[in-house]
Amino acid sequence: MSGSAIESTHFSCRDFDVWRESINVVFDVERRSQDGNRPFTASVEAFQLGDMVVTDAVLGAQRYVRSSARVRRDGMDHFVLNLYRTGGWRAETARGEFEGRAGQVSVLDLSCELISDEPDCHLVAMFLPRSLIEDRLPNLGGLHGSAPTGPYAMLLAEYLDMLARRLPFLHSGDETALAGAACQMLAACLAPSLANVEAARPGLELVLLRRAKRYIEGHLNSSALNIDAICNIVGVSRRTLFRLFEQEGGVLHYIQGCRLE
Structure with missing residues (x-):
């Protein structure tokens, strides 16, 4: 546990097999061929915000996979927002190939197939159930593998970065407000209507x-x-x-x- 009163857990290892077993609840992972002989490290701090989980992680290079068989088997119906403080990604989905760099937020739909090659990175990730955002964002099907652009996307990235930095020092009871603000920020970023932007005003400000x-x-x-x-x-x-x-x-x-x- 960290010093935060918000529920949290810490995990770290230098053994890729241990990491593979740990992350297997969400992804199948592999070492990339060019990184096979390099030392590996993983350090993850995870915070529970109601139905959401926010992680702040430093991770070695690897390939993440969600195959069609895996998607059918585990039935996960969550989205993941990834903010790469360092590093980036190159992803393959049914919609094509996508690339991203440090400072961007990527959106993954865990109910869809994915292959993502990622170098060493410092990554903030937010896992949220589809039910939290489907009413705000009716066109969720097109988000998988995307990296939103524009001024609101930059504000969303800054909000995720700020949230991850503050979580270790916040107190229990803030979880509902923080989770709600994150959903509102996401809606304002991906569907910047007057109503969504107004709802997200506290987070934006x-x-x-x-x-x-x-x-x-x-x-x-x-x-x-x-x-x-x-x-x-x-x-x-x-x-x-x-x-x-x-x-x-x-x-x-x-x-x-x-x-x-």
């Missing part, structure tokens, strides 16, 4: 606030640090920026506090 704070903290000594520069970098209006920093006493107050500190 958390990400925008984090983006603004990181920019401020990285440019405290710059004479060019001002309201307009922050708005341009974060991609928001002055009004939205001021609202984001209301709990901080205002954006200028936050800047002054950082400089004094």
Whole structure:
């Protein structure tokens, strides 16, 4: 168990056969031919958020497989969102071949076939039942193997990264809100209607606030640090920026506090 009050488990090993047995509940895995003689390591921290599971993992290179026989046998009806902090993937599905790189989110449907070759990576993954998102996203069939693009996809990636970094320090009781926010962010990313974006506003604003704070903290000594520069970098209006920093006493107050500190 980690220091978090949210239910969590930790697993690590350097034996690929041990890892194969552990991950077998979801994927069949193989060593890629070019990586067969390299040392292997796996370290996974998993957090339970209601019906969701979020994992933060550092993994050696491998091939993940969900064959048609495997799909029929285990009947898993979940989606997986993968955010690659480092590494990437090259996947084969019935719809064709897909590639992705670090910083992107990929979407996998575990009720479908898959072969994915992945190098060493640092990966955040969110496993969620289809029932949590099928009402928000009616066209789920086309998501398998995809990597959403656009501004909302970038915000979704930042949210998953922020969630994984915060989970070890959050307390029990936050799980329902966190799971709901993640579903709302996913819906706003993949189907950016007015209703979906409005429902995802709390999660979106958390990400925008984090983006603004990181920019401020990285440019405290710059004479060019001002309201307009922050708005341009974060991609928001002055009004939205001021609202984001209301709990901080205002954006200028936050800047002054950082400089004094």
